[in-house]
Amino acid sequence: MVRRAARLGKRLALVVAGLVVFGVAVSALACWRTPPVVVGAMPDSSVRIDEVTRLHPVTMARVVTPRTIEDIVNAVKATAGPISIGGGRYSMGGQTATPDGTQLDMRQFHGVVALDTAAKTITVRSGTRWREVQEALDKVGLAVKIMQTYNTFTVGGALSVNAHGRYIGQGPLVRSVREVTLVLADGSVVVASPTLNPDLFYGAVGGYGALGVIALVTLDVAENTHVRRDDEKLPVSSYLDYFRKTVRDDSTVVFHNADIYPPAYENVHVVSYRKSTQPVTIPERMLPADQHAWSHRTAYEMITDWPKGKWMREHLIDPVIFRGNPVEWRNYEASYDVSELEPSSRSHDTFVLQEYFVPVDSIMAFMPRMRRVLQAHEVNAVNVSIRHALPDPGTYLAWAPNEVFAYVLYYKQRTDPESRREVARWTRELIDAAIASGGRYYLPYQPVATRAQFMAAYPRSAELFAVKQRVDSTGKFTNALWDLYRPSANGAMPAMTAQHLAANLPAEVRITLDSVKAYSRTEAREYLTHPEWDLVYGSEAYARWLEQGKRPSGFPYVKSVGTFWRSYGGTYDAAKDRYRVDMGTHVMLNVIGVSTAIEYGLKGLYENTLGRLTEWNMPAGGTAEDKYSAKVAREYATLIATKGWYEFGFMRAFKGLWSDVPLTGPGLLRKWERRFALSGEYLVKAAYASLIGLGTAAGYTPDELTRHVVAVGWSEPLDASIGGNAHFAKVRDLDRGYSLLSVGRYDPYRDALLALSDHADCVRIAEINGSELVTIAGTAPAEWRTPMRTSTVVAYRQPDDPARTRMLLRVQARDLLDVLRSLRAGGSFRVEHIYDY
Numbered sequence: 001m002v003r004r005a006a007r008l009g010k011r012l013a014l015v016v017a018g019l020v021v022f023g024v025a026v027s028a029l030a031c032w033r034t035p036p037v038v039v040g041a042m043p044d045s046s047v048r049i050d051e052v053t054r055l056h057p058v059t060m061a062r063v064v065t066p067r068t069i070e071d072i073v074n075a076v077k078a079t080a081g082p083i084s085i086g087g088g089r090y091s092m093g094g095q096t097a098t099p100d101g102t103q104l105d106m107r108q109f110h111g112v113v114a115l116d117t118a119a120k121t122i123t124v125r126s127g128t129r130w131r132e133v134q135e136a137l138d139k140v141g142l143a144v145k146i147m148q149t150y151n152t153f154t155v156g157g158a159l160s161v162n163a164h165g166r167y168i169g170q171g172p173l174v175r176s177v178r179e180v181t182l183v184l185a186d187g188s189v190v191v192a193s194p195t196l197n198p199d200l201f202y203g204a205v206g207g208y209g210a211l212g213v214i215a216l217v218t219l220d221v222a223e224n225t226h227v228r229r230d231d232e233k234l235p236v237s238s239y240l241d242y243f244r245k246t247v248r249d250d251s252t253v254v255f256h257n258a259d260i261y262p263p264a265y266e267n268v269h270v271v272s273y274r275k276s277t278q279p280v281t282i283p284e285r286m287l288p289a290d291q292h293a294w295s296h297r298t299a300y301e302m303i304t305d306w307p308k309g310k311w312m313r314e315h316l317i318d319p320v321i322f323r324g325n326p327v328e329w330r331n332y333e334a335s336y337d338v339s340e341l342e343p344s345s346r347s348h349d350t351f352v353l354q355e356y357f358v359p360v361d362s363i364m365a366f367m368p369r370m371r372r373v374l375q376a377h378e379v380n381a382v383n384v385s386i387r388h389a390l391p392d393p394g395t396y397l398a399w400a401p402n403e404v405f406a407y408v409l410y411y412k413q414r415t416d417p418e419s420r421r422e423v424a425r426w427t428r429e430l431i432d433a434a435i436a437s438g439g440r441y442y443l444p445y446q447p448v449a450t451r452a453q454f455m456a457a458y459p460r461s462a463e464l465f466a467v468k469q470r471v472d473s474t475g476k477f478t479n480a481l482w483d484l485y486r487p488s489a490n491g492a493m494p495a496m497t498a499q500h501l502a503a504n505l506p507a508e509v510r511i512t513l514d515s516v517k518a519y520s521r522t523e524a525r526e527y528l529t530h531p532e533w534d535l536v537y538g539s540e541a542y543a544r545w546l547e548q549g550k551r552p553s554g555f556p557y558v559k560s561v562g563t564f565w566r567s568y569g570g571t572y573d574a575a576k577d578r579y580r581v582d583m584g585t586h587v588m589l590n591v592i593g594v595s596t597a598i599e600y601g602l603k604g605l606y607e608n609t610l611g612r613l614t615e616w617n618m619p620a621g622g623t624a625e626d627k628y629s630a631k632v633a634r635e636y637a638t639l640i641a642t643k644g645w646y647e648f649g650f651m652r653a654f655k656g657l658w659s660d661v662p663l664t665g666p667g668l669l670r671k672w673e674r675r676f677a678l679s680g681e682y683l684v685k686a687a688y689a690s691l692i693g694l695g696t697a698a699g700y701t702p703d704e705l706t707r708h709v710v711a712v713g714w715s716e717p718l719d720a721s722i723g724g725n726a727h728f729a730k731v732r733d734l735d736r737g738y739s740l741l742s743v744g745r746y747d748p749y750r751d752a753l754l755a756l757s758d759h760a761d762c763v764r765i766a767e768i769n770g771s772e773l774v775t776i777a778g779t780a781p782a783e784w785r786t787p788m789r790t791s792t793v794v795a796y797r798q799p800d801d802p803a804r805t806r807m808l809l810r811v812q813a814r815d816l817l818d819v820l821r822s823l824r825a826g827g828s829f830r831v832e833h834i835y836d837y
């Protein structure tokens with residue numbers, strides 16, 4: 001008995017293995033017979049502006065690259081707005097861009113204008129990077145007085161954030177600025193200093209481009225001396241005492257910082273560089289410009305990815321790196337380039353900075369608060385570096401209104417939307433912790449603070465906005481930061497217009513969305529849903545084929561298998577750049593692919609042998625059984641568009657064949673051949689479906705039947721003006737003119753979006769269920785070209801109609817209505833589906 005069972009099991013396994021080999025062979029043949037198609041694109045003059053983390057891309061209408069002050073003046077006069085100003089583009093939240101605006105890219109406006117060695121001042125064009133300034137100063141024994149740790153940034157960008165470095169006895173960059181030359185919104189050129197136009201001076205420095213373009217900058221500079229490094233490790237609790245006794249008032253200390261080690265945040269590694277008369281042990285005057293190296297990449301990967309990586313950094317790596325007391329040039333120590341931080345890829349995760357400024361005395365109030373947030377959210381920190389700053393002399397957005405410690409958090413985060421939302425949540429907690437400790441947060445980073453937090457941290461921002469109202473009353477100069485935080489002239493926050501949608505959703509909107517049940521969905525599904533849908537399209541094509549009375553032997557079975565694998569390959573290629581695709585998804589898609597190949601392969605074989613033999617006996621339009629199979633194929637195609645294939649009533653189809661279809665009639669041989677072939681197919685599928693259904697029911701939770709859309713500019717009267725049956729329902733009004741809408745899944749979702757696209761001039765979509773990307777499937781003739789701001793994820797000929805190409809298009813949610821409108825206007829692209837996963 002046992003032996004018979006074992007024999008049976010073995011045979012069954014052989015049959016299954018045989019079928020799988022057959023499925024794989026059909027798949028290989030299918031891929032070869034379904035070549036990819038390249039779809040042309042309409043020319044698109046818009047420009048994507050990225051910043052270093054790649055988390056906040058903004059699409060702008062154009063970029064202007066001035067080389068002279070006259071170029072800046074002409075560009076400002078010629079542009080009604082909005083204009084954003086770009087330096088090195090290292091700020092991390094769209095501070096250099098605004099959607100559909102013009103960016104003045106200042107990087108070609110560079111070079112030293114004057115160097116006065118006696119007065120120790122230098123005048124430079126604002127697009128000059130610190131490295132170029134250092135190269136000029138180094139030749140005459142001078143050095144930059146205050147700058148960031150890295151020399152990659154532009155002087156204009158550094159001034160506009162009022163940067164700081166690791167210097168002791170210094171503080172915000174404004175302390176070393178003598179004067180600036182500004183180009184204002186009307187094109188006028190104005191000089192500003194602490195005594196001349198001081199409101200413009202204190203608004204432009206640290207003003208993130210709000211008042212106008214900083215064109216020329218005159219800075220105080222310092223001597224380039226030898227510096228000698230000392231370091232030690234202490235408990236964080238002793239740091240303030242240590243700093244006061246050995247660093248703060250020691251005029252020989254040039255650089256100092258203290259790195260707190262995660263994940264305990266209990267120990268700090270303090271490093272100071274003091275002026276020295278000893279000969280240099282590192283003869284190079286500056287580090288090389290390109291510092292991208294595998295050793296740095298590996299070190300950062302180790303700290304953030306390896307088990308015990310943080311422990312290894314603290315106990316093994318730092319003790320080796322900080323051996324001895326090297327003596328080097330000041331310019332050498334100030335010549336790090338951000339390329340040393342660049343990871344091999346930023347697609348799945350990226351390194352990001354944040355910074356908090358807290359009064360020196362509040363260190364022991366802030367530290368436990370910060371530690372609690374970082375530990376509770378398991379932030380993957382590289383370190384928190386403490387720096388010191390003396391008070392700011394009067395900028396409106398001063399981050400150091402008094403003597404502060406800066407806490408610079410460098411960490412790694414995932415790039416998918418859900419991870420970004422989680423980062424925004426804990427960042428708001430850290431901002432609260434800084435504010436509760438009497439401190440502020442830094443503005444060049446991800447703009448996730450609420451307006452209340454912004455106002456609490458920057459109480460003098462109203463003065464900056466008043467100056468802006470005076471010199472730029474139309475708000476010509478803006479960027480993602482000011483789109484979010486600058487109130488209109490009456491003090492209220494302006495409603496976002498569709499044309500001026502913020503690149504980042506305001507924090508208030510995000511916080512409300514976080515509280516909406518089942519709002520957030522996984523964006524990766526937008527792509528990896530398409531292969532399954534390809535099977536729906538295949539089933540529809542099959543139903544259509546039979547309905548048209550065509551011979552089943554002529555259906556392109558193999559090519560239909562090919563389109564599945566083509567879809568899988570194309571969508572995986574696109575998805576893997578942005579998301580981690582888990583093994584479960586691969587297993588599922590491979591099982592589906594091989595099963596489909598077996599099914600279509602067997603069907604193709606049968607229809608082209610036995611089935612084909614009886615086709616000579618097939619009356620015009622087919623036998624009753626042929627028609628019945630077309631009807632069942634249509635019902636099946638309709639069902640699988642919204643439900644699992646195993647939910648189809650194959651048993652009912654089998655019974656219907658024998659109860660509803662007459663046993664006699666024209667084409668008797670064909671009739672009975674069909675009857676047996678269809679019976680076999682329905683019975684096998686009924687048995688397989690009940691097995692799959694049992695397995696699926698165990699772990700299945702029914703999906704939500706509605707989807708949520710965040711729109712700006714939408715209103716009920718506008719919705720009422722839209723024809724057709726598909727409409728959105730308002731769930732609630734959100735902050736600043738955004739609305740949360742709901743709509744039924746599948747066809748209603750597609751139809752409501754298509755209808756709304758008639759109003760793309762006044763309505764825009766910000767995101768859909770947390771996804772910023774939307775994918776659209778449809779078909780078009782071969783010569784068709786994708787509209788602007790649309791890219792093709794995958795394209796292949798439609799197997800049953802090779803004159804048309806089926807493709808999956810990818811669009812940013814904010815461009816969706818524009819794109820749908822142009823698809824409709826063009827007329828030749830048939831939208832089959834807008835994915836709503």
Ligand SMILES: Cc1cc2nc3c(=O)[nH]c(=O)nc-3n(C[C@H](O)[C@H](O)[C@H](O)COP(=O)(O)OP(=O)(O)OC[C@H]3O[C@@H](n4cnc5c(N)ncnc54)[C@H](O)[C@@H]3O)c2cc1C
Nearest residue numbers: 087088089090091148149153154156157160163164209214
């Ligand atoms: C790896 C790394 C390390 C950092 N370390 C430090 C640090 O040690 N200390 C510190 O303070 N900051 C630090 N920062 C933040 C950095 O100082 C800011 O991001 C700075 O703005 C970068 O300069 P940028 O030239 O890239 O400016 P951008 O990012 O291009 O611009 C920043 C802002 O300045 C405005 N702007 C730029 N040029 C002009 C101009 N000519 N006129 C008017 N407005 C202009 C822009 O509109 C924008 O609002 C660091 C950032 C990174 C990525």
